[in-house]
Amino acid sequence: MYTIQAGDTYWIISRKYGVDINQLMAANNATPQTILNIGDEIVIPSQAQASKNTNYTVKSGDSYWIISRKFNRDIIGLMEYNGHNQNTVLYIGQKIGIPESSSKSNSNSPTNPTNSGKAYITYSSYTVQKGDTIWSLANKFGTPHQELVEANNITTGTVLNIGDMLKIPVHHVPIKDTPGEQYGEYLEWWTEA
Numbered sequence: 001m002y003t004i005q006a007g008d009t010y011w012i013i014s015r016k017y018g019v020d021i022n023q024l025m026a027a028n029n030a031t032p033q034t035i036l037n038i039g040d041e042i043v044i045p046s047q048a049q050a051s052k053n054t055n056y057t058v059k060s061g062d063s064y065w066i067i068s069r070k071f072n073r074d075i076i077g078l079m080e081y082n083g084h085n086q087n088t089v090l091y092i093g094q095k096i097g098i099p100e101s102s103s104k105s106n107s108n109s110p111t112n113p114t115n116s117g118k119a120y121i122t123y124s125s126y127t128v129q130k131g132d133t134i135w136s137l138a139n140k141f142g143t144p145h146q147e148l149v150e151a152n153n154i155t156t157g158t159v160l161n162i163g164d165m166l167k168i169p170v171h172h173v174p175i176k177d178t179p180g181e182q183y184g185e186y187l188e189w190w191t192e193a
Contacts, residue, residue: 004040017044020055022082022097032083054098058090065172071098087124089141119173123151128164141168 002013010030014021025031027045036042056067064084068075079085081099090096126137134156138145149156151167160166 001041002044004036004038004042006038008036010034010036013042013044019045020095020097022055022095025083054100055095056098058092058094058096060092061173062090062092063170063172064088064090066175067096067098069175073099086122089124119171122170122172123167124170126166126168128160128162128166130162132160134158134160137166137168143169143171 002017010021010025013019014024017024023045024042025034027043028034030042054071056071058067064075064079067073068078071078077099078096079088082088082096084096126141128137134148134154135145138148141148145156147169148166149158151169
């Protein structure tokens with residue numbers, strides 16, 4: 001058990017005790033909207049409980065779609081398991097939980113655009129914050145500067161105002177099979193790289 005102190009969040013507590021944030025929240029029936037109050041007591045899951053679940057550390061280029069393919073999980077179920085949605089941004093080094101099994105398989109869904117095996121783009125929304133520039137946002141979201149400008153029908157000289165909504169391109173590139181985990185994907189330079 002842990003007693004909440006001023007400034008505590010589930011993220012801070014998970015780092016303090018070396019427990020995955022998703023497992024910590026699940027052990028306390030918490031959601032991203034759950035508010036912690038000073039003096040509340042929460043359960044810290046034991047390492048035995050934590051070892052039952054699979055965790056994955058986000059790497060450069062990962063998206064929920066790529067991770068769902070890697071572990072053969074339903075993308076919607078994977079996002080819900082982690083308390084996320086299609087607008088969630090993944091960061092390198094972030095840990096996400098992988099559910100033990102999935103009753104759904106994306107490969108059976110004829111309306112899923114990933115079935116074609118071709119790359120596609122979706123868009124997430126972002127609200128401009130103090131200090132944001134087109135250049136800093138392009139770097140933050142790993143998208144080419146010009147693509148961000150074109151997606152929002154603006155120019156490189158456009159001044160961003162706090163509260164403006166921008167569309168952020170999210171590229172979904174199918175993963176190719178490799179001979180083993182230690183090998184990378186073989187990509188044709190002009191059409192895939």
